[in-house]
Amino acid sequence: MKTVQEKEQATIEVNGQKHITGAEALLECLIEEGVDTIFGYPGGAIMPVYDKLMDYEDRLKHILTRHEQGAAHAAQAYAMVTGRPGICFATSGPGATNLVTGIANAFLDSVPVVFITAQVVSSLIGTDAFQETDIIGVSMPITKWNCQVKKSHEIPDTIAKAFYIAKSGRPGPVLIDITKDAQLEKLNFKYKKCDYIRSYNPHIPLHTKAIESAAIMINHAERPLILAGHGVLISGAEDELKAFAEKTGIPVASTLLGLSGFPSSHRLFTGMLGMHGNYGPNLLTNEADLIIAIGMRFDDRVTGNLKKYAKKATIIHIEIDEAEINKNVVVDVEINNDAKEALKYLIPLVKENSFEKWIREFRICDKTEYEKVIKPETIPEKGEIKMGEVVSRISEITKGEAIIVTDVGQNQMVAARYYKFNHPNSLVTSGGMGTMGFGLPAGLGAKIGRPDKQVITFVGDGGIQMTIQELGTIFQYNVPVKIIILNNNFLGMVRQWQDMFFDKRYASTELVNPDFVMISKAYSIPAKKVSKREDLNSSLQEMLASEGPYLLDIAIEKEGNVFPMVEPGASVSEIRLTY
Amino acid sequence: MKQEFTISLFTEDHIGILGQITIILTRRQINIDSITASESAVTGVQLLTIVVSTTDEMIQKVARQMEKLVDVMKVFVHSSDQIIYQEIALFKISTKGLMSGNVIDHIVRDHHARILEVSPEYIVLEKTGHKTEITELLAQLEPYGVLQFARSGRVAITKQVKELNSYLKEMDEANRFKTEPTLN
Ligand SMILES: Cc1ncc(C[n+]2csc(CCOP(=O)(O)OP(=O)(O)O)c2C)c(N)n1
Numbered sequence: 087m088k089t090v091q092e093k094e095q096a097t098i099e100v101n102g103q104k105h106i107t108g109a110e111a112l113l114e115c116l117i118e119e120g121v122d123t124i125f126g127y128p129g130g131a132i133m134p135v136y137d138k139l140m141d142y143e144d145r146l147k148h149i150l151t152r153h154e155q156g157a158a159h160a161a162q163a164y165a166m167v168t169g170r171p172g173i174c175f176a177t178s179g180p181g182a183t184n185l186v187t188g189i190a191n192a193f194l195d196s197v198p199v200v201f202i203t204a205q206v207v208s209s210l211i212g213t214d215a216f217q218e219t220d221i222i223g224v225s226m227p228i229t230k231w232n233c234q235v236k237k238s239h240e241i242p243d244t245i246a247k248a249f250y251i252a253k254s255g256r257p258g259p260v261l262i263d264i265t266k267d268a269q270l271e272k273l274n275f276k277y278k279k280c281d282y283i284r285s286y287n288p289h290i291p292l293h294t295k296a297i298e299s300a301a302i303m304i305n306h307a308e309r310p311l312i313l314a315g316h317g318v319l320i321s322g323a324e325d326e327l328k329a330f331a332e333k334t335g336i337p338v339a340s341t342l343l344g345l346s347g348f349p350s351s352h353r354l355f356t357g358m359l360g361m362h363g364n365y366g367p368n369l370l371t372n373e374a375d376l377i378i379a380i381g382m383r384f385d386d387r388v389t390g391n392l393k394k395y396a397k398k399a400t401i402i403h404i405e406i407d408e409a410e411i412n413k414n415v416v417v418d419v420e421i422n423n424d425a426k427e428a429l430k431y432l433i434p435l436v437k438e439n440s441f442e443k444w445i446r447e448f449r450i451c452d453k454t455e456y457e458k459v460i461k462p463e464t465i466p467e468k469g470e471i472k473m474g475e476v477v478s479r480i481s482e483i484t485k486g487e488a489i490i491v492t493d494v495g496q497n498q499m500v501a502a503r504y505y506k507f508n509h510p511n512s513l514v515t516s517g518g519m520g521t522m523g524f525g526l527p528a529g530l531g532a533k534i535g536r537p538d539k540q541v542i543t544f545v546g547d548g549g550i551q552m553t554i555q556e557l558g559t560i561f562q563y564n565v566p567v568k569i570i571i572l573n574n575n576f577l578g579m580v581r582q583w584q585d586m587f588f589d590k591r592y593a594s595t596e597l598v599n600p601d602f603v604m605i606s607k608a609y610s611i612p613a614k615k616v617s618k619r620e621d622l623n624s625s626l627q628e629m630l631a632s633e634g635p636y637l638l639d640i641a642i643e644k645e646g647n648v649f650p651m652v653e654p655g656a657s658v659s660e661i662r663l664t665y
Numbered sequence: 666m667k668q669e670f671t672i673s674l675f676t677e678d679h680i681g682i683l684g685q686i687t688i689i690l691t692r693r694q695i696n697i698d699s700i701t702a703s704e705s706a707v708t709g710v711q712l713l714t715i716v717v718s719t720t721d722e723m724i725q726k727v728a729r730q731m732e733k734l735v736d737v738m739k740v741f742v743h744s745s746d747q748i749i750y751q752e753i754a755l756f757k758i759s760t761k762g763l764m765s766g767n768v769i770d771h772i773v774r775d776h777h778a779r780i781l782e783v784s785p786e787y788i789v790l791e792k793t794g795h796k797t798e799i800t801e802l803l804a805q806l807e808p809y810g811v812l813q814f815a816r817s818g819r820v821a822i823t824k825q826v827k828e829l830n831s832y833l834k835e836m837d838e839a840n841r842f843k844t845e846p847t848l849n
Contacts, residue, residue, distance in 0.1 A: 223681075285738040
């Protein structure tokens with residue numbers, strides 16, 4: 087066997103170009119793109135790449151998850167907290183198809199992840215060879231772009247293109263499928279980053295006319311409202327949004343994925359939009375005379391019944407993806423631009439203003455919501471522990487400085503509602519897809535991306551069991567993520583709908599659960615069960631003070647419901663505080 | 666109200682591009698009336714011409730979704746009065762039926778069709794025109810025994826003056842003013 091040094095010497099350089107295999111070229115490309123972490127899972131077709139990874143251990147850290155879906159979610163969370171593309175490897179066939187949920191999740195939430203799948207040798211493609219699936223066909227509608235590589239010399243340009251596409255414009259996942267023979271074949275390696283594709287132009291010149299007319303409308307509005315989406319965070323427009331809101335005095339509401347793009351404690355912040363969002367911004371959307379939507383896509387969970395949505399408002403839509411403009415809501419001013427660039431141009435054009443009377447309406451709503459929902463949910467005096475209470479305590483103890491990761495369901499809505507975010511990109515959640523099983527692997531990916539931050543992941547007792555094997559990854563790499571199971575022994579969110587809309591017929595939503603503390607301990611992850619209110623605070627403190635990973639299994643009121651709620655089919659102004 | 670639209674897509678010659686485009690129509694439950702693919706006037710650029718019927722509102726949405734595809738350069742949507750278009754049809758008819766009297770001469774002349782081949786068993790006619798004209802001819806030929814019939818997809822040229830090349834140039838220029846993509 088050759089040693090690593092001998093192998094390195096074997097890579098001869100010709101005219102400044104290294105003569106290396108496709109597998110090595112792939113890893114060199116990743117290094118050129120600034121990658122240092124890869125999430126993945128090996129298998130037959132991708133073995134040449136994994137073999138070479140051993141020679142790159144000093145520069146590329148590979149995290150072996152326990153399932154490819156976990157690798158995909160971890161890579162996405164890594165991208166969301168670092169702002170750099172996540173990287174995910176999988177083998178052909180089942181490895182590739184196991185990624186599908188993760189790819190679709192990243193696609194719907196516009197997160198740049200570069201997926202590398204291996205493919206059987208090119209001569210076997212199309213023959214239903216062992217572990218051959220048409221992952222290009224399968225992933226076509228859920229990737230921003232995908233491409234199969236059958237020749238090693240195509241690897242550098244294709245990878246360069248993949249990174250450029252994933253990061254630019256409205257970001258999204260890309261998938262490169264590399265045949266095993268292309269991984270083994272040698273090439274003369276030379277890398278050039280991609281910054282231009284003829285058919286793809288993410289750099290849209292500023293629509294100055296449209297922005298100027300928007301400014302006039304803003305300067306004449308009486309009840310304006312800003313709706314801030316994920317696009318604010320993606321374009322890095324948090325400062326511009328703050329400057330714009332402060333100068334104009336316009337209140338700001340946020341979508342789920344837009345949370346943390348504007349400080350939760352800011353006097354102009356009115357809360358979250360949508361089905362389980364706050365009372366004020368939902369109700370008053372239908373009272374606004376001007377809506378300035380920034381980097382968001384009017385998802386049905388945000389708009390409720392479209393026929394009764396924002397009928398009194400003129401709508402200005404700043405959005406980088408032209409296909410999202412006029413898709414769900416017909417708007418009056420289209421500004422098809424990057425949020426940051428558009429706001430930069432807009433700010434000097436708007437006048438200083440304040441809308442105290444209008445903002446007071448939000449505060450009145452806040453008070454109602456506080457009395458009817460928030461207070462009983464976050465500071466209950468008796469009964470079992472409530473989800474909102476746990477999130478509130480975490481918010482207070484961490485002072486809004488942590489990165490919050492969630493799974494899907496009630497735990498997600500409550501975490502989004504009751505954590506007070508101070509910093510951009512501090513919420514990692516599955517918005518568009520609502521993928522149960524996202525929380526645990528995403529927590530792992532987020533902590534690896536931001537080891538300097540306290541990372542806390544909230545999961546339901548249902549959702550954690552979809553990807554619970556990732557405790558193994560957390561154990562193996564000793565990733566100090568804090569895991570809180572909000573355990574109600576139910577598929578809570580579905581049970582809530584059964585409660586409200588299906589005559590309380592709890593069809594297949596009750597769970598008989600394992601002992602999560604024992605499971606955690608089997609992975610050597612310290613864990614504790616909490617059932618009493620008086621133990622809650624000290625247990626949370628103990629968990630947050632611990633060095634390594636930690637799991638808290640908190641017994642939550644079994645049949646708690648999340649409110650407020652805009653029921654399916656209802657208008658945002660029909661938002662209910664109780665039922 | 667549904668109406669007929671011709672979508673002209675200029676794309677890179679990327680494998681799978683047709684699939685990406687048809688998925689967009691499938692998701693919105695839009696049937697493809699006809700489709701043709703060929704090289705365009707610009708080397709390396711493919712031209713796809715797709716005819717669909719849908720609403721004005723929906724065609725705008727799908728066109729934007731198509732244009733968003735990385736390998737699609739430019740999408741044009743036209744109603745039928747904004748383009749010059751043709752389809753071509755071939756008819757194989759039994760000789761026996763058609764040769765009696767002067768029928769064949771009349772039909773060919775009246776419909777501006779062309780005879781491509783004559784054999785004792787069959788005659789092959791060609792007709793270029795709009796779909797309605799082709800269907801009319803088909804109806805007229807039916808009594809004589811149509812053995813085979815095939816109609817092409819639409820090929821279309823726009824009446825507008827601005828050509829793809831100038832769009833490509835604009836895109837190039839826009840790129841020169843670009844800033845590095847920021848991601849936070
Ligand atoms: C993969 C997947 N399957 C099914 C669903 C539908 N679903 C949404 S919320 C939910 C219940 C989640 O229960 P649990 O994880 O216990 O969390 P809770 O709502 O109780 O906080 C289900 C089944 C989903 N979102 N994702």
